[in-house]
Amino acid sequence: MTRHILIDPVTRIEGHAKISIHLDDDGNVAEARFHVTEFRGFERFCEGRPFWEMPGITARICGICPVSHLLASAKAGDAILSVVIPPAAEKLRRLMNLGQIVQSHALSFFHLSAPDLLLGFDSNPAMRNIFGLMAADPTLARAGIRLRQLGQDIIAMLGGSKIHPAWAVPGGVRSAPTAAQRAGIVERLPEARATVLDALRRFKALLDTHAEEVAAFGNFPSLFLGLVGPNGEWEHYDGRLRVVDSGGAIIADQVDPSRYRDIIAEAVEPWSYLKMPYYRPRGYPGGMYRVGPLARLNICTRIGTLLADAELGEMRQRAGGIATSSFYYHYARLIEILAALERISLLLDDPDLDSPRLRAEAGVNRFEGVGVSEAPRGTLFHHYTVDANGLIQRVNLIIATGHNNLAMNRTIAQIARHFVRGDRICEGALNRVEAGIRAYDPCLSCSTHAAGTMPLTLTLVAADGTVLDEVRQG
Amino acid sequence: MHYLIIGYGNDLRGDDAAGRVAADMIAALHLPDVTVLSVHQLTPELAPILAQARGAVFLDADASGCQVVRVTYVLPRTDGQYAGHIATPGALLALARAVYGRSPDAWLISIPAIDFTLGASLSPQARDGVVQAVDTVRHMTASADRASTAQP
Numbered sequence A: 001m002t003r004h005i006l007i008d009p010v011t012r013i014e015g016h017a018k019i020s021i022h023l024d025d026d027g028n029v030a031e032a033r034f035h036v037t038e039f040r041g042f043e044r045f046c047e048g049r050p051f052w053e054m055p056g057i058t059a060r061i062c063g064i065c066p067v068s069h070l071l072a073s074a075k076a077g078d079a080i081l082s083v084v085i086p087p088a089a090e091k092l093r094r095l096m097n098l099g100q101i102v103q104s105h106a107l108s109f110f111h112l113s114a115p116d117l118l119l120g121f122d123s124n125p126a127m128r129n130i131f132g133l134m135a136a137d138p139t140l141a142r143a144g145i146r147l148r149q150l151g152q153d154i155i156a157m158l159g160g161s162k163i164h165p166a167w168a169v170p171g172g173v174r175s176a177p178t179a180a181q182r183a184g185i186v187e188r189l190p191e192a193r194a195t196v197l198d199a200l201r202r203f204k205a206l207l208d209t210h211a212e213e214v215a216a217f218g219n220f221p222s223l224f225l226g227l228v229g230p231n232g233e234w235e236h237y238d239g240r241l242r243v244v245d246s247g248g249a250i251i252a253d254q255v256d257p258s259r260y261r262d263i264i265a266e267a268v269e270p271w272s273y274l275k276m277p278y279y280r281p282r283g284y285p286g287g288m289y290r291v292g293p294l295a296r297l298n299i300c301t302r303i304g305t306l307l308a309d310a311e312l313g314e315m316r317q318r319a320g321g322i323a324t325s326s327f328y329y330h331y332a333r334l335i336e337i338l339a340a341l342e343r344i345s346l347l348l349d350d351p352d353l354d355s356p357r358l359r360a361e362a363g364v365n366r367f368e369g370v371g372v373s374e375a376p377r378g379t380l381f382h383h384y385t386v387d388a389n390g391l392i393q394r395v396n397l398i399i400a401t402g403h404n405n406l407a408m409n410r411t412i413a414q415i416a417r418h419f420v421r422g423d424r425i426c427e428g429a430l431n432r433v434e435a436g437i438r439a440y441d442p443c444l445s446c447s448t449h450a451a452g453t454m455p456l457t458l459t460l461v462a463a464d465g466t467v468l469d470e471v472r473q474g
Numbered sequence B: 001m002h003y004l005i006i007g008y009g010n011d012l013r014g015d016d017a018a019g020r021v022a023a024d025m026i027a028a029l030h031l032p033d034v035t036v037l038s039v040h041q042l043t044p045e046l047a048p049i050l051a052q053a054r055g056a057v058f059l060d061a062d063a064s065g066c067q068v069v070r071v072t073y074v075l076p077r078t079d080g081q082y083a084g085h086i087a088t089p090g091a092l093l094a095l096a097r098a099v100y101g102r103s104p105d106a107w108l109i110s111i112p113a114i115d116f117t118l119g120a121s122l123s124p125q126a127r128d129g130v131v132q133a134v135d136t137v138r139h140m141t142a143s144a145d146r147a148s149t150a151q152p
Helices: A051-061 A066-081 A088-119 A130-136 A138-159 A178-188 A189-209 A211-216 A256-262 A293-299 A308-320 A328-348 A404-419 A425-440 B015-027 B044-051 B089-100 B124-150
Strands: A019-021 A028-036 A222-227 A240-244 A250-255 A264-265 A274-277 A366-373 A376-385 A392-398 A454-459 A467-473 B002-008 B034-039 B052-062 B069-073 B105-112
Touching: A019 A404, A028 A051, A028 A392, A028 A404, A051 A066, A051 A376, A051 A392, A066 A366, A066 A376, A088 A130, A088 A138, A088 A189, A088 A256, A088 A328, A088 A366, A088 A425, A088 B034, A130 A138, A130 A250, A130 B089, A138 A178, A138 A189, A138 B015, A138 B044, A138 B089, A189 A211, A189 A308, A189 A328, A211 A392, A222 A293, A222 A366, A240 A256, A240 A293, A256 A264, A256 A366, A256 A376, A274 A404, A274 A425, A293 A328, A404 A425, A425 A454, A467 B052, B002 B044, B002 B124, B015 B034, B015 B052, B015 B089, B015 B105, B034 B044, B044 B052, B044 B089, B052 B089, B052 B124, B089 B105, B105 B124
Parallel strands: A019 A454, B002 B034, B002 B052, B052 B105
Antiparallel strands: A019 A028, A222 A240, A240 A250, A264 A274, A366 A376, A376 A392, A454 A467, B069 B105
16 A cells, blocks of 8 residues: 655755854854755654565665665564574674675775875865776776675675665575575675775875874764674674773673663754764763764774784774774774675685575564664664554664764864864865765765755854855765 | 666655656566666666666656656766765766776656655656656667667
């Protein structure tokens, strides 16, 4: 049955995000706001649907990271069934999530951020894209594209489709790859490893030449939140919640993800549709925390694979412990690609993957289920309440971009204070503000497609409300 | 070499799915030598598939207010219209050319779209546009076939 829900205000293609920078009476940056003007309303849209359908529906929230929603939703379904899924199913889900991390991080670094980093923030904007990078360094650009392709091919191998694979289901997964398919991925791993190690080498060299960006791109104390394993090791699919402060102190650990409300609360602001989660014990907005690759590397004790642990050690050495600059998100992304490739190699060799037992069968055994996994951009929560027939009564989704909302606002303000001068916004400042947001790799453009790019409007507002300047990119 | 038809849009946002609905209808026709893809967004992994195509047609919802189905020839574009997460047809063609050495002749069929609220149904205007778009593709691929058969 077709459902048609009208939600006001109905926004459309334009204006997915805009940033306003507010000046004080002396013309200094007082605050900056990252407005998200697109309202998806998926939580309401899902009410009344069978929870069995939720992985397929929620995977359609986004054309870029459907796997993350698929897995979190399937896990919420596992909880409603009250089952422990077969070992092969868990390992295959992990494999898909690792493929997702590879493809998403490769896209973020090579397609979106490398043009800024390698061609320069002040370079010609018309060429500051993947094509400019292709002209400047075709080998690196092609290698980056192939790296992303590998992640996509792992997803396609498992799900039968690169996007929206209705493959993970409550209780397990639908199918396993053949030995030949797995071998096809294994033989591509050495090239992928070489690509990411080369990118890491280049990025580390940039840290010395981009000291100003490291200092000004979201460099402030905050909490960091994510999943860890039982011994605090890096985790991407399961585990429990850990919160670490910027001094490295663990302030919450091994929190059952189904009790996320004990530590996470959500605030709303009238100027944005994106919720503002915060660490409940510290209140709003003092409980600001960051999630995603930087947070995962800041909270874990170790990654658990040889090459990635060596890189993690070096990153911590360079940062002097916990990395507080969001510029390090790029660094963390590359290390996580390396970690994912190492874990993929181990998983593809695991004999459990040959098991025909892929799915636990059950009915509704609980009326509430929480599914949590680490999406490439950060911790993703799916929380469903169902009736006795398994029909969805209530849905709460906390997406990674939402977790980082407070930190993104703080980042913009910091960059604006550093790079915006007077009552005009120069192109270099606009690009740096955008790059500051891009460090978090927010996924905002996934509601309707036709924007083509993430349109970004940057407005400079005087203390009396007068708009001094407005520029647009995208 | 085949013809590639790519319909794209969000199938949970009303008319935004017009291109995908048209693509699904074309797929059901089983046209010879035609590959049809229905996707959420234009992403970089479509570039290698495009590079192997003889010709390509993109099907998209058009929110410009235009009341008729429009067909425009698409040129590869490298001028900053590529944001990585989502590409335009022109940027995707440029990516195919840059990475894989070639891009096909390509056209964009824009389908009038007016209603983008949450839901999986099309407005009457978009439904009419979809039917026209399917017809247009059928004629385009048929005439291209005749032209290639006539060549020595």
